[in-house]
Amino acid sequence: MEPTRRRVLGALATAATAGVAGCSSDTAPSADSSDDRTGAGNTETTAGTDERPVRNASGTTAADADSVYTRVYRETSESVALIRTPRGSQGSGFLYDERHFVTNYHVVGESDRVSVQFDDTVSRVGRVVGRDPRSDLAVIEVDVPDGIAPLDLIDSEPAIGTRVAVVGSPYGLRGSLTSGIVSGVDRQVPSPVGDYQIPNAIQTDAPVNPGNSGGPLVNLSGKVLGVVNSGGGDNIAFAISAALVRRVVPALLADGEYDHPYLGARTATVTELVARANGFPNAEGVIVVNVPSDVPAAGQLRPCTSVERVEGFRVPVGGDAILAVEGTSIRSDKDLHAYLALEASPDDTLSVRVRRDGAVTTVPVEIGARPELVA
Structure with missing residues (x-):
């Protein structure tokens, strides 16, 4: 398990030093946490009055319920799982087709079998059927519960400024969402092996923490822009582009490996x-x-x-x-x-x-x- 490069403050973890693919995690915190960033500024008021939005028992308003990020979460979260390996590392993955999850190579490593946790009560053992260390991608075959839909990949490069969300399991907190924008495209990021630079990577300012690795970076339509690969500093994280995923994953499904x-x-x-x-x-x-x-x-x-x-x-x-x-x-x-x-x-x-x-x-x-x- 490679340690993270990202400094994380607060109760979730102590600061740690990381290598290139630093967003899989070995430990989970003892307490839950929340992030109300996406709800900010979304309350409804009447112009020219002092009326305040009415909040329900959970503290949310009707405007909160209609948040674009709330909708994105509802449409994608069931398709994102917490991945754990026998060696204790963990990350995220998303449903690519009816039986296969895509994640990072650095999440599964050389493990043949991993735990795929769909929700708080359903966890199944999956088999790693393909891996490519250079592109940092891996594919897991697993018996998927009914009602979970695969996530679609985008078919073009996203524009800088596109609003995005990261759905995953930072520090083992399954079903978490953070938001931001595409802050750069066509980046090169180091792969887990030293002889290759992953091309065409997407840069985002959405918060990414250990455990987010392998999860999807999605747009507001719920389509996958990339596979979260690393978070290396304040407001900078990277995802392996959907274009590269589309090249590599079919070969991993067919042959278990990819020839670059x-x-x-x-x-x-x-x-x-x-x-x-x-x-x-x-x-x-x-x-x-x-x-x-x-x-x-x-x-x-x-x-x-x-x-x-x-x-x-x-x-x-x-x-x-x-x-x-x-x-x-x-x-x-x-x-x-x-x-x-x-x-x-x-x-x-x-x-x-x-x-x-x-x-x-x-x-x-x-x-x-x-x-x-x-x-």
Whole structure:
């Protein structure tokens, strides 16, 4: 179980230090807690009067009952479960189809069986049928009680500013909801293994705590924008995008694992300094810095031949500059990584437009599979 990076104040936990995937939890607090943030400002009043909203026995008003977040909670919470492993770690997961929950790899680890708690009285043993450490995703097969519906994935990238909710089990408090907005898109976050950066991640300011990992980040329609992966600081948390989930999870269901597309070339974004040193007309694309002899890109892409200093900075010179892949412009190293992860597959041959020897040309490049992880 990896400790969390997030500092948590109050009665729930003491401060702890975390690694990359720090939102699964080993312990639960002894007391419940509440968060009335989503109810703020939602009371009904009559304009120009001093009338106060009438509250019922539970302290809520009619306006509270009609809160968009209340509706989202009602529509999604039954589809989100508390996941516990035999080694004592815990997190969240959501129903992907009639028999399968999606969660984080770092929640289940190498456990073959886990506890899936649907509510206070119903808990069943599930079997981990697929896992991918690089994308930090895992799939659990379990006998799902009647009446629980799978959650749908969004089919496009969310806009920054989109209102969202995180539904999950922070510190084992099953059925909790926090709210916020999408505060960034197309982020890269470290995976639980050191050789990969998870592309296309969604950033949110919704509070995320240990135990939220694996739960859904949803929009106000209850559709899943991503799988909560980590919370690394005040008002910053990340989720694995629905686009990557849509790529990886079907393979986990079919084969138990996922083969990541792989070039093997080390690249760097073409900055103004790189463009100047190489005589490029503008700062565009990514330059190929190094191509080891045993990777798929060997013999297909040309690496830089030297390193020069420009205004005191070392920059690569002489390599191919990748401008586009299959007609999609590549503006940065992050763009290339995201394209390969979301659009390419091992054994694909891609049409790559490069700047080479002062001219722009198109070359075919065959993609391989990223090497298996060594235990």
